[in-house]
Amino acid sequence: MYGHTFMSTPKDTAIAACRQLMEPIIGILLRNGVTHKDLVAICKQIYVQVASEEFGLRGRQTNLSRVAILTGIDRKEVSRIKESLNNSHDGEHNQQHQDRLTRLKSAWHQDPDFCDSGNHPLPLTIEGEQHSFALLARRYGGDFPASALLKELKRVGVVEEQPDGKVIATKRYFVPAQSDPGALLRAGSVFNDLGSTLHHNLYKANKQQPLRFERRASNAQMSPENLAAFREYVEQEGQAFLEKIDAWLSEHEQPETDSEGELMRMGVGTYLFSHLLEPAPIDADTEEGASE
Numbered sequence: 277m278y279g280h281t282f283m284s285t286p287k288d289t290a291i292a293a294c295r296q297l298m299e300p301i302i303g304i305l306l307r308n309g310v311t312h313k314d315l316v317a318i319c320k321q322i323y324v325q326v327a328s329e330e331f332g333l334r335g336r337q338t339n340l341s342r343v344a345i346l347t348g349i350d351r352k353e354v355s356r357i358k359e360s361l362n363n364s365h366d367g368e369h370n371q372q373h374q375d376r377l378t379r380l381k382s383a384w385h386q387d388p389d390f391c392d393s394g395n396h397p398l399p400l401t402i403e404g405e406q407h408s409f410a411l412l413a414r415r416y417g418g419d420f421p422a423s424a425l426l427k428e429l430k431r432v433g434v435v436e437e438q439p440d441g442k443v444i445a446t447k448r449y450f451v452p453a454q455s456d457p458g459a460l461l462r463a464g465s466v467f468n469d470l471g472s473t474l475h476h477n478l479y480k481a482n483k484q485q486p487l488r489f490e491r492r493a494s495n496a497q498m499s500p501e502n503l504a505a506f507r508e509y510v511e512q513e514g515q516a517f518l519e520k521i522d523a524w525l526s527e528h529e530q531p532e533t534d535s536e537g538e539l540m541r542m543g544v545g546t547y548l549f550s551h552l553l554e555p556a557p558i559d560a561d562t563e564e565g566a567s568e
Contacts, residue, residue, distance in 0.1 A: 399442040
């Protein structure tokens with residue numbers, strides 16, 4: 277009998293990759309009461325959205341019949357889902373709100389009207405035409421009210437009110453507390469940013485759109501005793517790197533008054549990962565041989 281080598285199909289490989297991707301996501305969903313039926317409904321929506329936007333012919337949106345064929349969802353349900361998607365913009369609004377808070381905090385550390393020569397944020401009056409949070413919000417907060425921005429920044433603990441009534445930024449960046457709904461929204465945004473980069477590099481990169489930077493540095497021969505020191509090192513070096521990126525982005529951003537053309541969201545993300553490795557299985561022959 278001739279032996280044969282199992283060859284996985286692209287679909288098999290994609291499903292294997294999906295299992296890795298979905299494991300942490302399912303953990304998040306279960307901890308927040310999201311059942312598999314809820315996830316199925318979400319997946320149907322996203323299948324229709326992506327098939328409609330990315331698989332059209334000659335630059336046009338995909339028609340209902342083609343979406344139904346690609347997704348395996350019948351045409352009537354595709355039509356209903358597309359209508360519901362057209363009426364929902366919550367995800368886009370949440371991302372804009374998070375980006376706006378980040379931009380405002382960066383400006384507080386870089387715009388000379390709101391920081392000193394060492395890029396340390398100045399205490400700001402809440403109202404006023406100079407050195408005030410109201411001015412900072414008007415300049416960098418977009419159409420979000422200054423009072424709402426200040427309330428949110430206070431709530432997440434990155435801005436404090438001083439005894440004289442002025443407010444001061446206590447942190448340049450913030451990550452919402454684990455119990456904060458904003459933490460879940462941010463996690464979704466991080467997954468989306470990383471996934472979009474991987475998707476681009478796999479299927480969209482070409483001479484006009486080169487590969488996006490995506491690298492890892494890891495070592496599988498590390499002792500758990502090194503984790504605390506590694507975490508401290510990454511936080512220090514990662515923070516310094518991100519502040520350089522933030523300064524570059526702020527220096528090159530398009531003023532809102534001049535933004536008549538297309539705008540693009542761009543940035544870099546860093547993250548630390550660690551997990552214990554399962555010990556390699558030792559069969560009887562190997563164990564006996566090692567003891568000789």
